[in-house]
């Protein structure tokens with residue numbers, strides 16, 4: 066069933082666990098995420114980016130996810146979310162398509178611009194009962210960066226600013242930067258746990274951690290204790306998908322597309338189940 070993302074994350078915050086938000090690009094990944102959540106009796110978020118709208122068609126992928134959630138998992142709360150909407154137009158497009166949860170990502174902008182745009186998007190979305198996630202600080206894409214050492218202080222969320230950002234924009238959930246990074250690359254040696262606790266003490270909205278593909282159980286438990294209610298995962302499931310494809314393509318005689326893609330789906334499902342178990346959301350339904 067389609068569920069309200071804000072309510073889902075508030076419940077996770079209350080229950081001391083976190084919900085996984087997994088990126089999808091196609092039928093196989095979507096079914097893998099939904100089947101994993103269903104088998105583990107876990108709430109889950111299925112999310113898409115603008116690049117996936119361009120690849121699959123925004124309406125096509127949205128309605129695929131919606132139909133799978135409604136007809137194959139009517140007893141499992143499933144949030145459908147726009148991930149990393151980088152402009153007003155993309156967020157508007159997602160709302161027009163039917164998304165009830167959107168991220169506006171102004172994290173690469175100067176603070177006043179991020180504040181102003183986030184506020185504008187919250188006004189647009191809240192008028193239609195839509196939930197908004199925004200990002201303060203910046204969770205970098207280290208794969209795009211050449212430098213050897215990362216000046217983490219430049220990226221991380223400022224707790225005082227977070228308080229002002231949440232109060233002034235009225236956002237629903239906040240993506241934080243505490244040494245986490247996108248991709249299977251480097252993260253900061255240790256997440257800045259004290260910074261996370263400070264942010265959590267200043268704001269009462271659920272906090273989201275992007276780039277959780279390479280987060281192990283120890284780190285996961287520590288940040289959930291300190292206020293994270295949602296983890297975003299993409300690279301780990303992409304790697305699982307490609308691994309499953311490679312395995313199924315070993316035989317040059319195989320011509321059944323369903324067998325090849327079905328194997329990729331099974332690999333993604335296993336990766337999603339591992340994450341759901343680590344995040345503590347299994348058995349919550």
Ligand code: G3H
Nearest residue numbers: 088114116117149247299
């Ligand atoms: O954080 C972003 C996700 O990994 C999605 O990446 O823009 O290639 O869909 P994408």
Ligand code: 13P
Nearest residue numbers: 248275276278297299300
């Ligand atoms: P990873 O690809 O590092 O798991 O990050 C996913 C993400 O943050 C999607 O928004």
Ligand code: ZN
Nearest residue numbers: 247275276297
């Ligand atoms: Zn992200």
